[in-house]
Amino acid sequence: MRWMWRAWCVLYFFILIYVVFFAGRRPSPTWGLDNNQQPLLIPFRLKWYQYTHAYNLSDVYLDVIGNIIMFVPMSLFLYIVFGVRKYSRLFLIGFLASLIIEIVQYVTGIGIPDIDDLIFNTAGAFLGIVVIDGVRRAILSNSGSPL
Numbered sequence: 575m576r577w578m579w580r581a582w583c584v585l586y587f588f589i590l591i592y593v594v595f596f597a598g599r600r601p602s603p604t605w606g607l608d609n610n611q612q613p614l615l616i617p618f619r620l621k622w623y624q625y626t627h628a629y630n631l632s633d634v635y636l637d638v639i640g641n642i643i644m645f646v647p648m649s650l651f652l653y654i655v656f657g658v659r660k661y662s663r664l665f666l667i668g669f670l671a672s673l674i675i676e677i678v679q680y681v682t683g684i685g686i687p688d689i690d691d692l693i694f695n696t697a698g699a700f701l702g703i704v705v706i707d708g709v710r711r712a713i714l715s716n717s718g719s720p721l
Contacts, residue, residue, distance in 0.1 A: 583651040613687035641694035649702025661703050668699020
């Protein structure tokens with residue numbers, strides 16, 4: 575059964591890398607060179623503008639929810655496959671993974687580095703911890719043995 579979790583983990587990380595860096599919705603790799611696009615560093619500024627100005631709201635919702643959902647499995651895989659048991663460590667790894675993604679996007683010009691992505695991805699890692707804790711508590715209350 576452990577090999578199956580490892581296989582799902584590898585698949586998850588490949589999908590994560592593809593979605594973040596290679597999905598067709600990303601701008602040209604030269605975005606930073608052509609128009610001096612800067613990282614979006616003011617939290618929720620662009621999302622609020624898009625939301626209040628009736629920008630395609632389904633895209634706004636998809637971006638927010640997608641960024642959260644994309645990082646939920648990371649906490650689960652770190653807990654199950656890699657044995658990371660401290661919730662604070664799971665949270666920190668989720669935050670650092672998202673920060674590294676945003677830095678790579680800035681350096682390579684693939685994607686647009688956005689503080690909102692960092693916030694929502696970290697929220698997704700936290701949601702994964704909530705799921706782990708809920709499942710763990712349910713199992714403990716039914717069996718009486720610690721995980």
